[in-house]
Amino acid sequence: MKYYSEMTIEELKEEEEALMISYEACQAKELRLNMARGKPSSVQLDISNDMLGAVTKRNGYHSEDGLDCRNYGGTFGIPEAQRTLASIMECNPEHVIVYGNSSLNLMFDLISYAYTHGLNGNTPWGKLPEVKFLCPVPGYDRHFAVTEHFGIKMINIPMDENGPDMDMVEQYVNNDPTVKGMWCVPKFENPEGICYSDEVIRRMAGLRRAADDFRIYYDNAYAVHYLYEDDQPKILNLIDACVEAGHPDIYFEFCSTSKITYAGGGISGMTASENNLSEVRNLMSVSTIGYDKVNMLRNARYLKEGAAIPEVMMKHAAILRPKFELVVNMLEEEIGPRGIGSWVSPKGGYFVSFHAMKGCAKEIVRLAKEAGVVLTPAGAPFPYGKDPDDSVIRIAPSLPPMGELKDAMEIFMICVKLASVRKLQEELA
């Protein structure tokens, strides 16, 4: 096999014709496949069905502090749920606020609050002429949608296998007071699957921010989402690093049980300094009568306040691992030897991020769609949906069963090759 880039225009033409035969054969099958969404499969959801029986008449409705979870009260969460989320974020349970089922909703609410009221006495962002957020890319499209909603200017920060380009981050955060935040998914990052290095996290904690209300929005969504029992990367604890650096207020950390128990019925929460938490409590005292404590109790009991999480996650891994390995193996066999793409083989998380030849991502997604495979739109992992290189495609292998995933990946690779041979011909022409 040869790198496409080493082929002559005639060879490329010949390859394209062969690929078109395969492509049309795929289209003829009229498949309907989907690798677009980071949704757990139904067998993964089945893992936690015992959770549904975790709150019953027999085992009681009260949290350990004596609150009847069925009733009003306990606006900031019950101790059991605090400990559950603290075990994920590796923090003091007393510094945890428990929210509803969507951590995205919590991030949205914080940013909305900063916009309307300002954080810790700072000017509300809505009253400032410009507010900027740093966005390591590729990243999570729904983060970017939140900041875009509030008219916040988003700045792409390139990433490598260690995390965001910290020289660039320091340049912005330390000098520009309009930079108010930075989105981060530090572990098994969405969609690259990489983990931030200790040095990156230490430099983040050490940021001498020009804006007092600059915060790291640290979405630890995949903190315990390992694919391998014997290869579980650890990342530096941001909270400790921030305290050591003398910047205890510089972060908000978020997590949820969405991809531990039920994506649609988990619990979410945050940790932060007491300074920051008191601000959030002020908000919540007005914005809600409190989140669903029965579901907090359900999640906390089922997960044994965190003690059962490693076991539950290995059950997920047993289902997810073969899917990730299938994707990576197929890429290694078919794409690697042709030199038309790159990817990181992740050790956890929910995504494989494929970097196609520049200028090919949109075309690959289009070709795949017309052959019955829905992918995340090209550009989605970038602010404003704009991938400057038109290169990154997020592959979400979790939802389809193995057979469908294999079919989808076969079509995907034909599309990658087809778009690449055409691009190379254009360039040679």
Added chain:
Amino acid sequence: MKYYSEMTIEELKEEEEALMISYEACQAKELRLNMARGKPSSVQLDISNDMLGAVTKRNGYHSEDGLDCRNYGGTFGIPEAQRTLASIMECNPEHVIVYGNSSLNLMFDLISYAYTHGLNGNTPWGKLPEVKFLCPVPGYDRHFAVTEHFGIKMINIPMDENGPDMDMVEQYVNNDPTVKGMWCVPKFENPEGICYSDEVIRRMAGLRRAADDFRIYYDNAYAVHYLYEDDQPKILNLIDACVEAGHPDIYFEFCSTSKITYAGGGISGMTASENNLSEVRNLMSVSTIGYDKVNMLRNARYLKEGAAIPEVMMKHAAILRPKFELVVNMLEEEIGPRGIGSWVSPKGGYFVSFHAMKGCAKEIVRLAKEAGVVLTPAGAPFPYGKDPDDSVIRIAPSLPPMGELKDAMEIFMICVKLASVRKLQEELA
């Protein structure tokens, strides 16, 4: 027995001395009683314990549209839950958006959205020099806390047994473009327990608002919360009235199952015109991955999509009715003949609103507290916590068991009498 107002200063003095003996005897008991909060009692919560088994492996996790409720998806709610809430609001289920467990949170989010983005293309309230809300008083303190949070100027609107003073409402809404909203609890109003008359609702629907983004925030929190099987007041359907008046966009209506199933584990939602709902959907597409659908399914199945609600509510009534009757009977026996207060005997809802002699409410609440009975702070049912007459005290009889409620009411009445004799002596002096 004599009206206190007809007593001489000597008689009042004598009465005060007798009351002080009773009061000190109460203090000596060192009771800890609470009539402050509209929380259901644990026996009421027990009514719905079967709900916990409504979603299990055996009866399935899917909504009727095929969605696995355990997973992501279905951001705006599942059809079963839409029908459940539609049965409460008497509206088209397709015009229902289902939210989390807190309808207050939904109201907060809408007002926050109006503040940051503006409703239906109107100027965001945060960019206006002044925004006003009309607040029928006494009303729900947490409504007022939301508008106060956003710096919205609140205007007291007096109420009588038919609802808010509509002459005053029309005067404001039809002429003042800075009036952007009006809080309403139309049925068994918190805390008066009154129901808006058909004429009031029709006049609300007919408001020729000066501001295009004026909305009635219609919190139908007690829509089905009757105390009597054979005496269930109906109110005019606002939605139909608004359509008839040619003002389909003038309202947002809210409800929840918080006081039907679990106060801490129900579901909430809203109905509005398609024009308004599309705005809410835009917001929710950014602000959340969607609310807990497992809990939607649980509530909807248990309540048989609304069909079981009358039966469930009569179970609540059987528990609540004797408490309300106790409160009203005691007031009638002890306070009525002395002419030192008034109240409405409600046919539903969660509160009895006691109107003390002017200038006595704070003192009554203080006296009660020092005798071991916690009441809702005087002033709480008014914007900014300021009751202009210092007269209204909200009595919440739902939480304490009958014995405790009786003890608390006895103390309460001693405090009412004591504050009143002192006030009258001051006036005579």
